[in-house]
Amino acid sequence: MERDDIHELTAPYALDALDAQETRAFEEHLRDCEACREEVAVLRATAATLAHDAPAVAPPPELRSRILATARAERGNVVPLRPRWAAPVAAVAAVAACAAVGFGIWAATLDQTLGNREAALRNQARALAVAASPGARRIALTGGHGALVVTPNRRAALLLADLPEPGAGKVFEAWVISGGAAAPAGVFSARDRAAAVALERDVPAGSTVAVTIERSGGVQQPTSTPIVRSTSA
Amino acid sequence: MGQTSAVNAGNVFAHLSDEALVALVARSDDAAFAELYDRYDRLAYGLACRILRDGTLAEDAVQDAFLTIWRSAARFSAERAPARVWILTLVHRRAVDLVRHQERRRTEQLPEREEKGADAADEAVWLRLQRERVRDALGQLPDQQREAIELAYFGGFTQSELAERLGQPLGTIKSRMFSGLARLRELLDDATPEGDPWSGTTFTS
Numbered sequence: 001m002e003r004d005d006i007h008e009l010t011a012p013y014a015l016d017a018l019d020a021q022e023t024r025a026f027e028e029h030l031r032d033c034e035a036c037r038e039e040v041a042v043l044r045a046t047a048a049t050l051a052h053d054a055p056a057v058a059p060p061p062e063l064r065s066r067i068l069a070t071a072r073a074e075r076g077n078v079v080p081l082r083p084r085w086a087a088p089v090a091a092v093a094a095v096a097a098c099a100a101v102g103f104g105i106w107a108a109t110l111d112q113t114l115g116n117r118e119a120a121l122r123n124q125a126r127a128l129a130v131a132a133s134p135g136a137r138r139i140a141l142t143g144g145h146g147a148l149v150v151t152p153n154r155r156a157a158l159l160l161a162d163l164p165e166p167g168a169g170k171v172f173e174a175w176v177i178s179g180g181a182a183a184p185a186g187v188f189s190a191r192d193r194a195a196a197v198a199l200e201r202d203v204p205a206g207s208t209v210a211v212t213i214e215r216s217g218g219v220q221q222p223t224s225t226p227i228v229r230s231t232s233a
Numbered sequence: 234m235g236q237t238s239a240v241n242a243g244n245v246f247a248h249l250s251d252e253a254l255v256a257l258v259a260r261s262d263d264a265a266f267a268e269l270y271d272r273y274d275r276l277a278y279g280l281a282c283r284i285l286r287d288g289t290l291a292e293d294a295v296q297d298a299f300l301t302i303w304r305s306a307a308r309f310s311a312e313r314a315p316a317r318v319w320i321l322t323l324v325h326r327r328a329v330d331l332v333r334h335q336e337r338r339r340t341e342q343l344p345e346r347e348e349k350g351a352d353a354a355d356e357a358v359w360l361r362l363q364r365e366r367v368r369d370a371l372g373q374l375p376d377q378q379r380e381a382i383e384l385a386y387f388g389g390f391t392q393s394e395l396a397e398r399l400g401q402p403l404g405t406i407k408s409r410m411f412s413g414l415a416r417l418r419e420l421l422d423d424a425t426p427e428g429d430p431w432s433g434t435t436f437t438s
Contacts, residue, residue: 008404008407008408008411009407010411011407011410011411011413011414012385012391012392012406012407012410014414015382015385015386015410015414016322016325016326016329016385016386016389017385017386017390017391017392017395017410018391018392019391019393022391022392041313041314042418043411043414043415043418044314044318044322045314045315045318045418046414046415046417046418046421047322047325047386047414048317048318048321048322048325049363049367049417049421050367050371050382050386050387050417051276051277051279051280051321051324051325052276052360052363052364052366052367053283053364053367053368053371053387054276054279054280054282054283054284054364054387055279055283055364056275056276056278056279056357056360056361056364057275057278057279057282058274058275058278059274059275059277059278059291059292059295060288060292063274063278063292063295063296064267064270064271064274066296067270067295067296067299067300068263068266068267068270070296070300071263071266071299071300071303072263074300074303074304075261075263122245125245125257125262125265126245126249128256128257129249129250129253129254129256129257130253132252132253132256132311133250133252133253134250134252134311155248
């Protein structure tokens with residue numbers, strides 16, 4: 001392959017129409033050529049859409065079982081969650097990287113009285129997913145350390161550090177405040193004084209989010225002064 | 234309230250974008266991986282069947298692609314491509330690898346664009362609409378561009394094989410592929426605007 005020609009390989013590459021040797025050479029070229037990388041990204045997106053021209057066919061159910069079983073069996077060999085998670089987060093959005101590094105989000109749990117560790121982990125995963133969503137915005141907090149993160153379609157997560165000790169029988173409760181009314185958005189507790197919480201209701205433009213300390217189980221209306229409040233979302 | 238989470242834990246993934254699911258897969262969340270598989274299995278298997286024309290080989294392609302997703306999700310970057318593109322690219326690439334090892338393909342005619350294998354009741358509305366949209370756009374391409382793209386993408390032919398098969402210089406093949414993809418992009422952009430990062434959830438409908 002002549003050097004001058006290599007830029008012309010974007011379309012064949014996007015269609016997987018290069019042989020193995022050409023593919024290797026072009027991928028090497030891609031590392032150094034920003035223009036080709038951009039062009040490939042656009043052409044690949046179009047090429048991938050061609051998949052829809054093939055009629056969708058349900059695969060045999062055994063395929064699903066086989067793939068999931070293999071994946072689970074491999075998981076035993078893969079350990080450190082933090083590095084594997086931290087990498088894509090950093091790549092997705094600065095705000096998410098900031099959250100992963102700074103706030104000890106692994107420690108957050110929902111109210112333990114739920115007795116549902118699974119739900120707590122799911123909520124935490126949702127909070128991370130919100131933080132990692134393309135286009136998510138970070139909104140500053142007053143009265144505490146951390147951030148409110150809001151996606152373009154108004155899903156939200158709170159990432160909190162340096163929370164106070166709520167006291168025995170008490171939990172944190174999040175609120176979405178809109179038009180002067182506070183709506184409950186989830187009960188949570190912290191560990192190591194940090195929490196990552198996916199809010200249970202959307203956060204409309206112009207509303208704010210607040211956190212109060214309430215009795216275990218949560219309440220329908222706040223009964224105390226917020227310890228943390230966001231600026232307008 | 235807190236209880237809502239517990240009640241909804243069963244379908245908690247439904248509202249997540251594909252990108253968010255990949256981020257969870259990167260931390261070895263097998264439930265997120267299962268959800269991702271369920272969103273793409275029919276599309277992936279349908280694509281692999283079209284290329285490989287063999288159910289068993291198509292299963293191999295889908296399995297290899299999904300295990301690659303499982304193993305390398307941590308390296309996926311949403312800035313470079315949407316997760317949908319990444320997943321379909323992995324399936325396509327693996328299917329093409331496999332078909333190139335099937336010698337019989339070399340002598341066969343290119344696959345017909347027929348409905349065989351499509352079970353209308355089995356195909357989600359959204360997938361059917363997508364297919365009509367893509368088919369319509371492909372139909373508007375000049376014949377030579379469509380031929381080059383279809384033989385490459387669904388036939389698994391390399392650019393050099395196509396040049397030989399069609400009796401054209403390599404430069405002509407490359408240029409047909411490029412012009413065809415660029416035109417296709419215009420046609421598809423006109424048909425449907427994209428951009429909602431949560432749009433992946435409609436895969437499950």
